[in-house]
Amino acid sequence: MIASVYIKNGNIHFYNENRRFTDIGGIAYELGRPLLDFICYEHDRFDEAFTLYAEAFENEFAYTAVREPEFISSVKESARNMQQREVYIYFYHQMLMEFIYDFVDSPRTAIERLEKLLSGAYDRLSWTVDFEWPVPVSPFVQVALYADKEKRLFRAAMDVVALMSEDLKAAQSAVIYEIELLLALREQVDIPINSPMEYLYQLEANNKIRSGHYFFLDNPFRVFYGVTKPPEIAELYEINMIKDLIRFEFMKMIEHDIFIKKCKNCERYFIPRGRADAEYCSRIFGENGRKCSDFIYMLNQAACDRQILAKQLGISPHQLSYVTHANSGEGLLFFGDTIIPFVDRGFDKNGEIYQLLNT
Numbered sequence: 001m002i003a004s005v006y007i008k009n010g011n012i013h014f015y016n017e018n019r020r021f022t023d024i025g026g027i028a029y030e031l032g033r034p035l036l037d038f039i040c041y042e043h044d045r046f047d048e049a050f051t052l053y054a055e056a057f058e059n060e061f062a063y064t065a066v067r068e069p070e071f072i073s074s075v076k077e078s079a080r081n082m083q084q085r086e087v088y089i090y091f092y093h094q095m096l097m098e099f100i101y102d103f104v105d106s107p108r109t110a111i112e113r114l115e116k117l118l119s120g121a122y123d124r125l126s127w128t129v130d131f132e133w134p135v136p137v138s139p140f141v142q143v144a145l146y147a148d149k150e151k152r153l154f155r156a157a158m159d160v161v162a163l164m165s166e167d168l169k170a171a172q173s174a175v176i177y178e179i180e181l182l183l184a185l186r187e188q189v190d191i192p193i194n195s196p197m198e199y200l201y202q203l204e205a206n207n208k209i210r211s212g213h214y215f216f217l218d219n220p221f222r223v224f225y226g227v228t229k230p231p232e233i234a235e236l237y238e239i240n241m242i243k244d245l246i247r248f249e250f251m252k253m254i255e256h257d258i259f260i261k262k263c264k265n266c267e268r269y270f271i272p273r274g275r276a277d278a279e280y281c282s283r284i285f286g287e288n289g290r291k292c293s294d295f296i297y298m299l300n301q302a303a304c305d306r307q308i309l310a311k312q313l314g315i316s317p318h319q320l321s322y323v324t325h326a327n328s329g330e331g332l333l334f335f336g337d338t339i340i341p342f343v344d345r346g347f348d349k350n351g352e353i354y355q356l357l358n359t
């Protein structure tokens, strides 16, 4: 088990687990936010950061240095920082650090434990599975510290980083596949409002045909009751690996009607805030400091703002005329990099979009 979670007031909460070196208990995030951050996380950033962690062990005496209190507190510190920003990446960090500490006790135990979280670990690390750290013959005899000339801890850590990187990529692709399918379903399939779990049924029907088994519903979660912070009883779900957390959060998002969409301007994934029908994200786009979601408001900018905005966005005077003297139902449409003036005489003046554009 890597964690236990529960959902409350639209947030995903982590239960107090008291792990050996790190603890994520008592932390809550807006449901959907961790999964969104996870799919947007860049592989290169992951490889770079974790290679740096592994390189910290490139030393003949690293296996003993990790037991120093200063080192342990620095591990805890970086784990705490990561918990606040990148929950899924935090669990990869936890996986690596627990492997390190298991490995300095017994490489075999470390590898066997890791195999349960990361398939392929046993094969990848088979070169060191039978290695045992030398122990002093007698506790009363002071002997010179064993020098790990082969730097086994460092090489094992590098192998784990490589495995985690492959796992991250595979997990991201699996989630993105489901998100894309869900987006298509929401466009094409007529599912009554108030029964969002119908989407999960549709996704799983597809998974069953495609791979022969369910992605979300196989391996059901163990549920138990626990005392949370502040003290109250909550129904908790046991999370055994990162893939479980992905399945859990994805299902709970559907159940709570929270959907990841693709921005029509920058094509990155986002979760609509406030309005479920939003088509644009609120990330900064381009060099002018504007958000994707600002583009739609451009139709109603004050005159001088329009000139500045036009310059920043590279709009021609002809195109600008559609905004400057725009009557109702005239304006500019943005399709990625292309800007198209439009005049729509048949715009429904009682429609909701019309009302929104003219407020």
Ligand SMILES: [Zn+2]
Residues within 6 Å of the ligand: 263, 264, 265, 266, 267, 268, 280, 281, 282, 283, 285, 292, 293
């Ligand atoms: Zn965007």
